[in-house]
Amino acid sequence: xxxxxxxxxxxxxxxxxxxxxxxxxxxxxxxxxxxxxxxxxxxxxxxxxxxxxxxxxxxxxxxxxxxxxxxxxxxxxxxxxxxxxxxxxxxxxxxxxxxxxxxxxxxxxxxxxxxxxxxxxxxxxxxxxxxxxxxxxxxxxxxxxxxxxxxxxxxxxxxxxxxxxxxxxxxxxxxxxxxxxxxxxxxxxxxxxxxxxxxxxxxxxxxxxxxxxxxxxxxxxxxxxxxxxxxxxxxxxxxxxxxxxxxxxxxxxxxxxxxxxxxxxxxxxxxxxxxxxxxxxxxxxxxxxxxxxxxxxxxxxxxxxxxxxxxxxxxxxxxxxxxxxxxxxxxxxxxxxxxxxxxxxxxxxxxxxxxxxxxxxxxxxxxxxxxxxxxxxxxxxxxxxxxxxxxxxxxxxxxxxxxxxxxxxxxxxxxxxxxxxxxxxxxxxxxxxxxxxxxxxxxxxxxxxxxxxxxxxxxxxxxxxx
Numbered sequence: 001x002x003x004x005x006x007x008x009x010x011x012x013x014x015x016x017x018x019x020x021x022x023x024x025x026x027x028x029x030x031x032x033x034x035x036x037x038x039x040x041x042x043x044x045x046x047x048x049x050x051x052x053x054x055x056x057x058x059x060x061x062x063x064x065x066x067x068x069x070x071x072x073x074x075x076x077x078x079x080x081x082x083x084x085x086x087x088x089x090x091x092x093x094x095x096x097x098x099x100x101x102x103x104x105x106x107x108x109x110x111x112x113x114x115x116x117x118x119x120x121x122x123x124x125x126x127x128x129x130x131x132x133x134x135x136x137x138x139x140x141x142x143x144x145x146x147x148x149x150x151x152x153x154x155x156x157x158x159x160x161x162x163x164x165x166x167x168x169x170x171x172x173x174x175x176x177x178x179x180x181x182x183x184x185x186x187x188x189x190x191x192x193x194x195x196x197x198x199x200x201x202x203x204x205x206x207x208x209x210x211x212x213x214x215x216x217x218x219x220x221x222x223x224x225x226x227x228x229x230x231x232x233x234x235x236x237x238x239x240x241x242x243x244x245x246x247x248x249x250x251x252x253x254x255x256x257x258x259x260x261x262x263x264x265x266x267x268x269x270x271x272x273x274x275x276x277x278x279x280x281x282x283x284x285x286x287x288x289x290x291x292x293x294x295x296x297x298x299x300x301x302x303x304x305x306x307x308x309x310x311x312x313x314x315x316x317x318x319x320x321x322x323x324x325x326x327x328x329x330x331x332x333x334x335x336x337x338x339x340x341x342x343x344x345x346x347x348x349x350x351x352x353x354x355x356x357x358x359x360x361x362x363x364x365x366x367x368x369x370x371x372x373x374x375x376x377x378x379x380x381x382x383x384x385x386x387x388x389x390x391x392x393x394x395x396x397x398x399x400x401x402x403x404x405x406x407x408x409x410x411x412x413x414x415x416x417x418x419x420x421x422x423x424x425x426x427x428x429x430x431x432x433x434x435x436x437x438x439x440x441x442x443x444x445x446x447x448x449x450x451x452x453x454x455x456x457x458x459x460x461x462x463x464x465x466x
Contacts, residue, residue, distance in 0.1 A: 037058055040174055061110055284409050286412075
């Protein structure tokens with residue numbers, strides 16, 4: 001090998017490392033921003049003297065915007081280049097983070113959280129595609145595992161930072177603390193993500209398909225958020241559910257008639273791909289109901305922990321996730337993903353059973369242990385599930401399915417937050433709220449059981465080996 005060739009390879013390796021660092025910093029800060037608000041939301045609601053139903057939009061509104069726009073941004077990446085959309089998302093997210101810290105009221109904060117969500121959707125929808133395009137095939141799985149670890153680290157440090165800021169600093173620091181990282185990530189993205197190697201697709205984004213999808217997600221979220229307050233069998237709730245069903249039907253009919261649909265429905269007909277995406281969405285529903293409800297329980301009148309103490313206890317979940325994630329990624333290459341995913345779902349279900357049975361008598365170390373058990377389960381699911389999906393995805397659909405993985409992740413976070421807080425916010429009094437907490441945990445147990453049964457059926461009928 002000549003000197004020129006060695007220099008070229010060294011430069012390529014350095015560029016890939018810089019690209020991975022830039023992409024992972026974006027994954028980190030987008031989940032850090034969600035995690036920091038989970039713990040500090042009670043503090044935020046008290047500071048602005050608002051109701052829980054309104055304050056939760058600080059969290060769910062941000063996640064809703066990301067979820068609704070992910071397919072749109074993926075399509076724009078196909079047409080205009082993943083690098084351009086990804087890096088512009090960094091700029092929008094950073095500017096939104098700075099502006100929201102200077103908001104004079106709650107309405108301004110919610111508006112600028114939408115701006116943050118637009119930016120986050122742009123780089124979340126394109127980061128897996130960039131890794132798929134620019135990383136060698138033999139390094140792709142490891143790179144996706146590193147990306148999952150960055151997500152876990154964002155979730156790990158977010159609750160700690162949120163608790164400390166709520167305890168010692170002003171609320172503005174909830175939005176400013178990650179700005180230096182965002183600025184560095186933006187600079188590195190423009191420096192290291194290559195401008196080459198992408199065949200851009202022609203065509204336009206289906207405005208009707210995108211509008212129907214966003215309307216369906218928004219209406220469904222409104223039902224989940226307000227169902228407890230309205231009454232789950234009330235005429236108002238039933239009317240909204242009819243609207244949800246009609247919008248979903250209209251979206252599916254529209255998509256089936258399109259030559260280039262908004263979502264790649266043909267790829268979703270593969271049982272293992274569809275099953276893996278269901279696991280992704282369900283696991284994030286389970287985790288986010290936990291992450292938004294436990295702070296309210298720990299900081300309530302029954303337990304009465306401070307924001308800082310709550311942050312430390314909540315960190316047990318992402319620490320376990322971040323520790324198990326890389327190991328699970330390696331084990332999935334050796335032993336297969338399916339059994340690790342079943343172990344992870346069983347671990348999460350066991351944690352929710354303990355919360356259901358012993359919630360009133362769990363000491364602080366016991367709560368941290370249960371959070372670790374659920375975090376361990378999530379760590380056993382995340383990376384193996386991504387590999388499980390991508391290994392069974394046809395090459396021509398790798399980019400689209402990568403975006404849908406991000407979509408299911410954020411949809412799970414949105415619905416988990418809205419579902420958990422929606423049920424609890426409709427109850428008054430300590431005893432009623434305690435029963436509402438237990439109801440959420442009971443539903444989560446049934447979700448775990450249902451997804452485990454689904455994965456066993458898919459593995460038995462479709463794939464004879466992991």
